[in-house]
Amino acid sequence: MxxxxxxxxxxxxxxxxxxxxxxxxxxxxxxxxxxxxxxxxxxxxxxxxxxxxxxxxxxxxxxxxxxxxxxxxxxxxxxxxxTPPHPDPQQEFTRAGHLAFDIDPEGFDRAVEVLRSHSVPIDSGPVTRPTGRGIYFYDPDGFLLEIRCDP
Missing domain, CATH: 3.10.180.10 (2,3-Dihydroxybiphenyl 1,2-Dioxygenase, domain 1)
Incomplete structure (x- = not known):
């Protein structure tokens, strides 16, 4: 075959x-x-x-x-x-994993502060990896998003 x-x-x-x-x-x-x-x-x-x-x-x-x-x-x-998202935001409701936005490394910390100041639900992060830094968070419908930057 x-x-x-x-x-x-x-x-x-x-x-x-x-x-x-x-x-x-x-x-x-x-x-x-x-x-x-x-x-x-x-x-x-x-x-x-x-x-x-x-x-x-x-x-x-x-x-x-x-x-x-x-x-x-x-x-x-x-x-x-x-249908409302699952009360536990880590229960995926779609086959899509997440949508990632790239940001200049100098703007990353400010982006994290903006998310926190608006009480945006954070899934995880900020995390630092060899590939860069990232923060995972949810939009109003529970879709997982990421803002990330290169090292």
Whole structure:
């Protein structure tokens, strides 16, 4: 059977250029917009910046779009009837592990202070590893995020 797989076309290294967007389902759009826009400081797309396919949903308050510093779009889809996350935030509710944001090492401690000052639930950290420093925390819907920096 393996020989059949080796004959099947596959994408080559470099065919995929970058992450295009990440879509998250959120229960409380206001809390999520505040978290991603005000606490994490991501730019919310408005007006002509909103993808044409999402304009009506954005106008209806069902979608909010943010962009990360390197240009990846984060789409928040309002799902008010989502099952609440497990009371124990370490019980994963999705197959996605976490979303990690990179930060300049000089800004890492300030990022930790911002999270703490907003009482953002911290999962673990800050941790220091040979690959850098990181802190893991939860968004308003219990999705695990990381802010990390190189050594």
């Amino acid at each position: 393996l020989s059949d797989l080796t004959q099947t076309p596959v994408l080559q290294r470099g065919d995929l250029r970058k992450v295009h967007h990440i879509a998250l389902h959120v229960r409380d759009m206001d809390a999520s917009r505040h978290f991603y826009g005000q606490i994490l400081g991501l730019h919310e797309l408005t007006g002509a910046e909103v993808p044409k396919t999402l304009v009506k949903l954005v106008e209806a308050g069902e979608v909010a779009n943010f962009v990360t510093p390197e240009g990846t779009v984060l789409d928040l889809f309002w799902k008010p009837n989502l």
